[in-house]
Amino acid sequence: MSDCRVDEELIRRFILDPGIAALGPGPRSNVRTPQEISDVVDTRLADALEASQLRALLLEWNDHHDEAHAIVQDCSDPTGSLIHGILHRREPDYGNAEYWMRRVGKHPCYRRLSTVLRASEFDWTAAQELKTRLLPGDDWSPVGMIESCESAITLPSSHPLYGCLMRVQQAEFRCLAEFILSQG
Numbered sequence: 001m002s003d004c005r006v007d008e009e010l011i012r013r014f015i016l017d018p019g020i021a022a023l024g025p026g027p028r029s030n031v032r033t034p035q036e037i038s039d040v041v042d043t044r045l046a047d048a049l050e051a052s053q054l055r056a057l058l059l060e061w062n063d064h065h066d067e068a069h070a071i072v073q074d075c076s077d078p079t080g081s082l083i084h085g086i087l088h089r090r091e092p093d094y095g096n097a098e099y100w101m102r103r104v105g106k107h108p109c110y111r112r113l114s115t116v117l118r119a120s121e122f123d124w125t126a127a128q129e130l131k132t133r134l135l136p137g138d139d140w141s142p143v144g145m146i147e148s149c150e151s152a153i154t155l156p157s158s159h160p161l162y163g164c165l166m167r168v169q170q171a172e173f174r175c176l177a178e179f180i181l182s183q184g
Contacts, residue, residue, distance in 0.1 A: 007181045010040060014058045015173055020166045022157060023149045025090050026063030034059060034067050045184040053079050054180045060087050061173050078104045079180065085142065086172070094150045101142040109179035110140040116171050123167075126160030134168060145172070 018031045037058045045051040052071050059068035065087065072084040085100030116122065117135055124131045133144040148165055155162040 007178065010044060010181070011174055011177055014040070015061055015170065015177060018062055020170050021061055021063065021090075021173075023090065023153055023162065023165055023169065024092060025065045028063060031062035031064075032058070033062075034064050037062065037064075044181070047184055049075075049077070050180055050184050053083060054177065056080075056083050056087075057173065057177055057180065060090065065091065076103075078107050079176070082107050082109075082142075082176065085146075086176075089146050089149055092150070092153060094146050097146050098143055101146065104142065107179075109175045110142075112178065113172055113175040114138055114140045116175060117168065122171070124164070127164040130161060130164060130168075145169075 014032055014037065019028065022028065037055060041051050041055045041058065045054060053075065056068045056071035056075075059065075059071070060083065068083070068087055072080050072087060075081065075084065081100050081103040085097045085104060088094075088097035088100060091097075114135060117131070117140070118138060130148055133148055134141055136144065145165075145168065149169075152159070152162050152165050157163070157166075
C-alpha cells in the first residue's frame with residue numbers, strides 16, 4: 001500500500017468533498033465526473049479487480065449509478081457484491097439489495113465500519129434505536145441498513161433519522177474505499 005496521506009487525499013476528494021449523499025440515487029451538485037474518478041483510480045491501483053471495484057464505489061457515491069452498475073453487475077466476489085448491494089439500496093430496490101448483501105457474507109470491512117460507528121465521535125443522539133438495528137451485538141448489519149433506509153426514504157432530508165443514516169452511509173463508503181485501497 002502506498003503513503004496513507006495519498007489514501008486520505010483520495011477519500012477526501014472523492015467521498016468527503018462532494019458532500020454527503022442522499023439515501024436515494026441523487027443527483028446532487030459538486031460531484032466528481034466519471035472521467036475524474038477513472039483518472040485517479042487508474043493512477044492509484046494497478047490491479048484490475050481492485051481498480052474496477054474502487055471505480056464503481058466512487059461512481060456510486062458521486063451519483064453515477066448507471067456507470068457503477070455496468071461495472072459491478074459482473075462482479076461476484078464479496079466486495080463487488082457489497083458494492084452491488086449498496087447500489088441497489090440507493091436505487092432504491094431493497095429486495096435486490098438484500099439479495100446482493102446475502103451473497104457478501106461477513107465482509108472484512110464490516111469490522112472497521114462497526115468500530116467507526118461505535119466510536120464516541122459518531123453522533124447517535126437522535127437515533128439510539130437505529131444504532132441498535134445497525135449494530136446488533138456490535139456487529140454491522142447490512143440488512144438492518146437496508147431496512148432502515150427503506151423506512152426513512154420518505155422522510156425529509158432534514159429529519160434527524162435521515163441525516164444520521166446519510167452519515168452512516170458515508171462511513172460505509174469510506175470504510176469500503178479504505179478496504180479496497182488497503183488491498184492494492
